[in-house]
Amino acid sequence: MKINIIENNHTSYHIVHNVNSTEAERYACMELQKYLYLSTNTLLPVFSDKCQKRSKEIIIGNARDSNINIELKGLSNEAYIIKEVDEDIYISGNSSRSILYGVYKFLEAFINFRCFTKDCEKYDNINNLTIDKDYKLIQDFTFEYREVYFRDAFDGDFAAKNMLNSNLADLSNKHGNKVKWYNFHHSFSDLLNPKDYFDTHPEYFSLIDGKRVKEHTELCLSNPDVFKICLEKLRSWIINNSECDIFSVAQDEWMGHFIKMACECENCKKIDDENNSQSGSIITFVNKLANALQEEFPNKLIHTFAYQYSRRTPTKVIPHENVIVRLCNIECSWSKSIEESATINPDGRDGMFLNDLINWSKITNHLYIWDYAVNFRNYLLPFPNFRSMTKNIELYKKYNVKGLLMQGNFSYGGKGYFDELKSYVSARLLSDTVESLDTLIKDFCENYYGIKSSHYIIDYLNMWEDEIYDKTLWLYDDADSLLYTDELVEKGLNLLTLAYNEADNNIYKERIEKLQLGMEYAYLVRLEIDYPNRDKLIDEFYEKTKKHHITEIMERTSLEFSIDVMKKSRYAKDRPNWYSLYYIMK
Incomplete structure (x- = not known):
């Protein structure tokens, strides 16, 4: 049985939000009203639930004291539900952001809405809109963190419409905000800079080939004074940036493919040797910070990299429950998927990365990936990785990856090979679309x-x-x-x-x-x-x-x-x- 929401461009439905609703919930109502009007030439009035019920309603969030969210128990704060009950339609979620996602999902499902870029959208032009009686859709996300690191994807409206919670996107209160990082990059020198400390305390920095190094250096992670300084700096970051969810404590980047950077002092080397990886001293250090701050800041997460020299999984130490490990595949090739390349050459770069991915997934529930979809040498030249990217994202799901950043060309004034299409396809794949890659490409290119x-x-x-x-x-x-x-x-x-x-x-x-x-x-x-x-x-x-x-x-x-x-x-x-x-x- 079908329920008529709009029939011959007429409706008896209203859109209703809670009288104490958030900015994002009210924005969700206005977006629903706007796109239904554009699609059907029919205006659905918007009211708060302070008004008495006048007719059938599309109920947003917990308006009318809805308890529909009980069906989302045990799911993430981004889970949402769309449900028809007695000819009323409920769109709700576990947060303001997820309620907005629910509205966009409703528009996708019922008027074929898509946001391809910030200035290119589509929706069907229709006279009638129906929903199945007892219709119900519940959705959560495989990836708790979804970042499309393209300049085109930084637009807040594009990000929200494609259900990205990207740190760098311009997502504000009306979008339900985002997963906010204080910093998400290489940060050892931000915590303890050799320019400030090396001349008086060279022992704070890497011992390499018997000599403390000031340039292209890392921290001596077994030094107790280094821990104290970094702990206080990290604590000040958290106190002064309480709106942030994640704080990075991560090795610096000095092209570690080619030069030694990690400290080789007796204590650091002992930890790394015990773990059969230079990630051993990093995870040990970050764990110590996380443990020291957990009681004071139980909901804050600390991020570190498994990157270049630290990519191999430690064999002894296990990351703290509040530590994110972000694995980077910069050494890989992108013509084939990681699994395809690893099958051909298990001992090659992709085979080694796959082995690291599998091993990290066994010891942490906060495994993130930093992936790439760009040619840094020349943004304009073809970088054809749509197929390999799609397969790799499925691989990450298989091994319980919880967060994914897809890096493209994020430069100001930079444009790359199919940047707009890659932004869109990446966003859809990260948000668990059921559409095939060919469908996504065809739909985008036609529009x-x-x-x-x-x-x-x-x-x-x-x-x-x-x-x-x-x-x-x-x-x-x-x-x-x-x-x-x-x-x-x-x-x-x-x-x-x-x-x-x-x-x-x-x-x-x-x-x-x-x-x-x-x-x-x-x-x-x-x-x-x-x-x-x-x-x-x-x-x-x-x-x-x-x-x-x-x-x-x-x-x-x-x-x-x-x-x-x-x-x-x-x-x-x-x-x-x-x-x-x-x-x-x-």
């Missing part, structure tokens, strides 16, 4: 690039996904990588030209033009130095990048510098596939 152009765009995306599978995709591939052959660049240019020519409005054309920049870059940097009008073509490329508000195409490198290097050099076509910048020609 963002236009139906006429979308199949060329999808062909372009699939071309790179297909071609990359049997190769190796790193985070720092240059345009001279063996991945980007002349044939593929030419085919890519042709597909995007066809898409551009089919676009039936200027908005679609501008979006496709921005996507074309990756292939244009790959083409231009291969031209011979004496190619006719080479500098003029590069200048035209420069003007296009500025038109699209791009100020950085390489990590931490100005656009102007990149353009200057393009003019003064070219990529050699016969170079080996190694880490490089340019083959300088003049």
Whole structure:
């Protein structure tokens, strides 16, 4: 049996919130009213439950003294419920944020609402809206922390509509706030900086090859004075930032693939040797901090990294219940999923990472992942990891990962390969969508690039996904990588030209033009130095990048510098596939 909410653009329903509702609950009511009106041209009035019931209602939160939340007992504070009872519809949750999520889920389910980017949404245009009698949906999240680390995903409305609780997103009270970190990065030098302490207390820092080190150093984690200083600093962070949930106590980043950083003093080395990993001294130190602060701050979590030299799981010490361990896969390849690569080469980088993932999952219930979806060497070049990313997220679920950050291009003024699409797909996957990857891509491309152009765009995306599978995709591939052959660049240019020519409005054309920049870059940097009008073509490329508000195409490198290097050099076509910048020609 169907219940009519809206019939022939008429309704007898009202939207009702508690008279003492939060800002987020009232915002949820207004969002529900807004999108139902846009979809059906029917306005549902919004009232507080101070008003007597007049007709059938959509009841938000605990309005009308609803106890519907009892069905969410035992679930997280982000769990929500949508339920039909006696022709009233209840949308509630275990927090204000989850109530807003419930409203967006209702809109997704009943008017096909989607938020692709902050300025591209869709919903069906309908005259009638029905719900099944006794309809009930309860949803919680696999990942308690969902961060899409793309500049496009920092918009608060986009994040909320896609159920991200990202620390860096502009999520405010109206969105029910977010999982708030005080810091979520490398922090040893913030706790105890060698610039302030080394000259008087070199013993606070790493002993490496028999010498205390000031530059590219870490802390001597077995030193009792280091613990005291860090404990007081951490306590002050928590006291002065009580709104934050998580505080980072984590190793610094000094390209640890190549140099030694961890302290090798007798006491630190003993702890690490006992644990068969340099994570041993880190987890021991962080555990000690967590234990010292647990009674005073029982709901605060301490975060640390399992990254580079500390990635291997300790064999003796187990992380404290208030400690988050964030495992980073920066050494992996992205052309295949981690499991696929590990099956082919169990002793390779991906195989070693999978082993670490499995082992960490056995000793902590707060395992987070820092993953990547970007080429740091050049944001514009194709980084085709949609398929591997999707499979890897399923892998993380399998091993009980509780939080996931997907890092893309977060630079100000930086835009990358399918940034908008990756932001959307990542958000949906992190929020447990049941839609397939192909469905997500098709839906996005038809709405963002236009139906006429979308199949060329999808062909372009699939071309790179297909071609990359049997190769190796790193985070720092240059345009001279063996991945980007002349044939593929030419085919890519042709597909995007066809898409551009089919676009039936200027908005679609501008979006496709921005996507074309990756292939244009790959083409231009291969031209011979004496190619006719080479500098003029590069200048035209420069003007296009500025038109699209791009100020950085390489990590931490100005656009102007990149353009200057393009003019003064070219990529050699016969170079080996190694880490490089340019083959300088003049």
